[in-house]
Amino acid sequence: MVDSCHKCEACTHGLEQYCRERPTLIYDSIDRHDKMRTFGGYSEKIIVTEKFVLRIPDGLDLKGAAPLLCAGITTWSPLRHWRAREGTNVGVIGLGGLGHMALKLAKGLGANVTLFSRSPGKEQDARRLGADNIVICTDTEQMASVNSKFDLIIDTVPYTHYINQYLPSLSLNGTLVFVGLLGNLEPTLNTVPLILGRRSVSGSAIGGIAETQELFDFCGEHGITADIEMIKIQDINEAYKRMLKSDVKYRFVIDMESLKTTGEK
Amino acid sequence: MVDSCHKCEACTHGLEQYCRERPTLIYDSIDRHDKMRTFGGYSEKIIVTEKFVLRIPDGLDLKGAAPLLCAGITTWSPLRHWRAREGTNVGVIGLGGLGHMALKLAKGLGANVTLFSRSPGKEQDARRLGADNIVICTDTEQMASVNSKFDLIIDTVPYTHYINQYLPSLSLNGTLVFVGLLGNLEPTLNTVPLILGRRSVSGSAIGGIAETQELFDFCGEHGITADIEMIKIQDINEAYKRMLKSDVKYRFVIDMESLKTTGEK
Numbered sequence: 284m285v286d287s288c289h290k291c292e293a294c295t296h297g298l299e300q301y302c303r304e305r306p307t308l309i310y311d312s313i314d315r316h317d318k319m320r321t322f323g324g325y326s327e328k329i330i331v332t333e334k335f336v337l338r339i340p341d342g343l344d345l346k347g348a349a350p351l352l353c354a355g356i357t358t359w360s361p362l363r364h365w366r367a368r369e370g371t372n373v374g375v376i377g378l379g380g381l382g383h384m385a386l387k388l389a390k391g392l393g394a395n396v397t398l399f400s401r402s403p404g405k406e407q408d409a410r411r412l413g414a415d416n417i418v419i420c421t422d423t424e425q426m427a428s429v430n431s432k433f434d435l436i437i438d439t440v441p442y443t444h445y446i447n448q449y450l451p452s453l454s455l456n457g458t459l460v461f462v463g464l465l466g467n468l469e470p471t472l473n474t475v476p477l478i479l480g481r482r483s484v485s486g487s488a489i490g491g492i493a494e495t496q497e498l499f500d501f502c503g504e505h506g507i508t509a510d511i512e513m514i515k516i517q518d519i520n521e522a523y524k525r526m527l528k529s530d531v532k533y534r535f536v537i538d539m540e541s542l543k544t545t546g547e548k
Numbered sequence: 549m550v551d552s553c554h555k556c557e558a559c560t561h562g563l564e565q566y567c568r569e570r571p572t573l574i575y576d577s578i579d580r581h582d583k584m585r586t587f588g589g590y591s592e593k594i595i596v597t598e599k600f601v602l603r604i605p606d607g608l609d610l611k612g613a614a615p616l617l618c619a620g621i622t623t624w625s626p627l628r629h630w631r632a633r634e635g636t637n638v639g640v641i642g643l644g645g646l647g648h649m650a651l652k653l654a655k656g657l658g659a660n661v662t663l664f665s666r667s668p669g670k671e672q673d674a675r676r677l678g679a680d681n682i683v684i685c686t687d688t689e690q691m692a693s694v695n696s697k698f699d700l701i702i703d704t705v706p707y708t709h710y711i712n713q714y715l716p717s718l719s720l721n722g723t724l725v726f727v728g729l730l731g732n733l734e735p736t737l738n739t740v741p742l743i744l745g746r747r748s749v750s751g752s753a754i755g756g757i758a759e760t761q762e763l764f765d766f767c768g769e770h771g772i773t774a775d776i777e778m779i780k781i782q783d784i785n786e787a788y789k790r791m792l793k794s795d796v797k798y799r800f801v802i803d804m805e806s807l808k809t810t811g812e813k
Contacts, residue, residue, distance in 0.1 A: 293720055301720050301745055303696065364746070431568065455558055455566050458748065461739045471736035474726045477751030480566055481629070483723065484749055486742030 284492070285309050285321065286332040297491040299335075300360075324349075324537060337496055340503025347508025350380060350534040351498060353489065354509060358385035358437055359498040360490030361460045362392060365435045369393035374429075374436035375414070376449065378405050381439035381463055383510060383533040386413040388498075389437075391505045397429065399436075399449065408532070412510075420448060431455065431480065439463045446484070450476035458483040509534050515541035549757070550574050550586065551597040562756040564600075565625075589614075589802060602761055605768025612773025615645060615799040616763060618754065619774060623650035623702055624763040625755030626725040627657060630700045634658035639694075639701035640679070641714065643670050646704035646728055648775060648798040651678040653763075654702075656770045662694065664701075664714065673797070677775075685713060696720065696745065704728040711749070715741035723748040774799050780806035 284306040287294050291303035299306050307315050310323030314330075321329075339348050358381055367373050373389040375382050376399045389396045390413030397416040398409040406417045418425045429452045436449055441463040447470070453459060461484070476482055490498070502508065510533045514522050522535045549571040552559050556568035564571050572580050575588030579595075586594075604613050623646055632638050638654040640647050641664045654661045655678030662681040663674040671682045683690045694717045701714055706728040712735070718724060726749070741747055755763070767773065775798045779787050787800045 298720065298746075455563065461743055464739050465743060466739060467735075468737045468739065471733045472749075473732050474729050474751050475731065477749070478726055478730060478753050479751070481563075481750060481752055484737075484742070485746060486739050486744070487746055488743050 284489070285312075285329065285335055286315050287335075289332075289334075297493040299491050300489045324539075327539070327542070335492055337492070337499060339499055343499070343503050343506075344508050346513050346536045346538075347511050348499070348502070349536050350384070350509035350511060351502060352495065354380040354384045354534060355388070355502070356490035356495045356498050357381055357462050357487070358439070359388050359501075360494055361435070361437055361462060361485075361487040362388055362394075363494065363497075364487065365458055365460070367392050367394045367435055371395065371435065372397070372433045372454070374399055374418075374433040374449070374452065375439065376420075376436060377439040377441075377463065378409060378412075378533075379439060379441075379529065380509070380531075380534045381437075383412050385437045385439060387507050388501075389413065390415075391501065391507055397433070418452075426452065431457075433457055435460065437462060441465075443467065443469045445470060447473045447476070450482055450484075451480075453480065453482040455480050456482070458485050460484075461486040462488075511536045513538050515544075517541060517544075549754070550577075550594065550600055551580050554597075554599075562758040564756050565754045589804075592804070592807070600757055602757070602764060604764055608764070608768050608771075609773050611778050611801045611803075612776050613764070613767070614801050615649070615774035615776060616767060617760065619645040619649040619799060620653070620767070621755035621760045621763050622646055622727050622752070623704070624653050624766075625759055626700070626702055626727060626750075626752040627653055627659075628759065628762075629752065630723055630725070632657050632659045632700055636660065636700065637698045637719070638662070639664055639683075639698040639714070639717065640704065641685075641701060642704040642706075642728065643674060643677075643798075644704060644706075644794065645774070645796075645799045646702075648677050650702045650704060652772050653766075654678065655680075656766065656772055662698070683717075691717065696722075698722055700725065702727060706730075708732065708734045710735060712738045712741070715747055715749075716745075718745065718747040720745050721747070723750050725749075726751040727753075776801045778803050780809075782806060782809075 286307035287299040287302035288304040293301040309321055312321045367389055371394040373394040374397045375385040386396055396414050397418055398414040399418050399420045409417055418429055431454050433452055434454050434457050436459040438461050513536050516537050525531055551572035552564040552567035553569040558566040574586055577586045632654055636659040638659040639662045640650040651661055661679050662683055663679040664683050664685045674682055683694055696719050698717055699719050699722050701724040703726050778801050781802050790796055
């Protein structure tokens, strides 16, 4: 985000991402002042409202810090809002850009972290990133073994998927938070596990500015960055194709230096 | 409820309704001790674990107090859990047995209370029961006028219905709680309003024993009972037919004295 209304209840409570008049996003928004379209990371220079400037701690690798502004804060905000800490059981659905940050940050906060995955092949990587356990969600025995376990499940999957199977693994008063899927749940939600355990499903969008600074400071202290692969701007179409095949661990970062050599390749 | 396991986390936190081993319900459960089926309000005598005995305050009309044990506590528990009080905006969907108690109790707690209804015909009754406002949910202008308003919406409708229309009327961090519908949401839930306002959908079942006593005490202080129509057991089939047509304001109560005269009619 580069701006918001600064006046609504959300903005005055450090929740600019929920601005009643919608925040000005760094990419593909219309700027509140000059009415021009924002171009995000493809820009050479970005004009930001002073309040929206963030400080990256010394020593934090810049290219690994870049995705903290999206995948990082999007998982950090629900972890903090739902108070993940030592003793909290956190589940993470999906191991992509968001999921790998959720594992790192939940672990950094001291929580017990479990990755739900469809394939056992991700176990080694998940453990390296911070997962204490892996549960194969197609294995009914494994799913039954985590019944009522999780205080918080962060669902990072960006496409529609079967969520009813995860609800019984929420604890009494537990919450499953969507951070990836913007759209209809198919198949539909069943209310029974909600009613029989006062469980909730919720959603969360990026994070506020103060919260984002908090994340940077936390990552500086704990040496946490995203696992990234740096590419040249010239290779962006290839990177896009690989992203569609989930062939990225776990975020592409464009080296802006390569912009200067456009046309040379 | 007449019993529960007494040992699980829910039971030891006064949330017997969420007992990990399921509470023994007063109706159509298998008793933990004698393994016999429970018959609820159709019984002449009921054996209850001592902890599950409740005290009805002096002066509270007994026939109007009876539904507090179901419609009353089912709406009281979410009102209390989500902290409805003076200044809270509470929405209620549906005006039946549960809905009419939700209006009375939310109003009793000092909240600003709105009934969502499909038909304007319910306005007078809703206001008498405690509603400050009525919003006709098929009127898009009226619905737009309550955008982001409600901290809590209690959805009492027991059959599947279109819930996505209500989600934008939840405030930032607001929650819609299902207390009536046990089943699939049709049409399905859309996650966008959840994500764009950290809104939640949740569920709630009756209430714990301490909470039920709290409700009775509150109703004793505020003179709140259910609006009921007392019937004889002999008229139960007729009452059942009327209930299916929503022709009851707002709960039938069976006069157990009439049991003694069975066969005389």
